[in-house]
Amino acid sequence: MSTVNAHVERHSPLAHHFRDMAQQFDAAKLGIWIFLCTEILMFGGLFVAYIIMHGLYPAMFAEGARWCDWRMGAANTTVLIVSSFFMAAGVHYTQTNQRVKAIQSMILTILLGCVFLVIKYFEWRHKFELGLLPAHFFHYKGAHHANLPMFFSLYFCMTGLHGIHVVVGMCLIAWVTIRSIRGEFNSEYYTAVETVGLFWHLVDIIWIFLFPLLYLVG
Amino acid sequence: MAQNKVAAEAHGHGDGHAGHHIVPMSTYVKVLFALLALTALTVAVARPVSGFDAGIFNTLIAFLIAAVKASLVLGIFMGLKYDKKLNLAIFFTGVFFLLVMLLFCLLDIYTRVHVQSTL
Structure with missing residues (x-):
């Protein structure tokens, strides 16, 4: 029985437990949105910590933000927004059976993800060299505010967790790009492209909030 | 290719059998430029950059602009508006x-x- 089903699944993207492609697509999107909710709540914990600490120590956050170069942050925001646009384009071109354009768009998305990480690397290296590190790793001597290490605890937790998501997102986009090159997607079946795209857009949204809160406050 | 695109877009607006709404590229381009403009705005009203100071509202303004940007991404790029x-x-x-x-x-x-x- 199971071998028969496995045989069917290899030849059709429709899994046997779904009525039709539309139901399968809706179920997948429902699933990914529930997953995105868990992501919102995970980052939400850090945002709640940020809001409370910022309310208690506004001067400390202003001092911390001075160590974050807004030019690099703005550059990274632009990079991620453009990458989100290309991911949306990748889904659009897959939906309209323009496979080559879809593959090009998704490769551009991955490359922009790389650019984001390179800029992030330079920002982090600068802070590592100065000793602007989380909690008791902090060893910069010229801090004015006694609680400045707390800013960098939040900074590294938030940008670090976000950075992990960028890396995971790039791997997922690479996976759907390879499947797209193999010709597995078309206007009738592109669920993986759509759901990976949703994940990438959420990573973009989180950065849209992180950028002003970390770089522009004070 | 172009025919394909037109047909698909017509299909999207007609709410076809699978319910897939295909957003035209021109909409994505508009959203892209709106997001870039809002990024420029959030930088322009930031005190460390321009000296603009709305006191206790600085963080609120930054947060509201981010919320508008997030709504655009959620509604159009992620398709919640059509879903x-x-x-x-x-x-x-x-x-x-x-x-x-x-x-x-x-x-x-x-x-x-x-x-x-x-x-």
């Missing part, structure tokens, strides 16, 4: 519980005596 309303409901459920978490944490912290002077 089944169930996905929108799930998203707002997540946001609701985030607000519950925030509210109770704020109540806890700010009802403690001398919270400003410790630590």
